Amino acid sequence: MQLKANNYESKDIIxxxxxxxxxxxxxxxxxxxxxxxxxxxxEYGKVKFSFEMFLNICKLYDIEVTIRKK
Numbered sequence: 001m002q003l004k005a006n007n008y009e010s011k012d013i014i015x016x017x018x019x020x021x022x023x024x025x026x027x028x029x030x031x032x033x034x035x036x037x038x039x040x041x042x043e044y045g046k047v048k049f050s051f052e053m054f055l056n057i058c059k060l061y062d063i064e065v066t067i068r069k070k
Contacts, residue, residue: 009045010042010045010048011043014039014043014049017058
């Protein structure tokens with residue numbers, strides 16, 4: 001499955017990744033060493049996550065990140 005990240009906000013992307021893993025917020029939070037409340041805050045856009053965190057999550061779940069110039 002793939003998505004074009006330009007069409008989404010960061011809060012949507014983190015939720016999509018969690019849904020791809022088929023994990024609850026609790027289990028996803030444990031896997032990325034965060035609290036469930038932090039994951040919830042990411043998904044609601046209340047807290048921003050770093051690009052480094054995003055890349056680490058992608059590595060953890062074997063998600064390929066491609067940056068391409070149009």
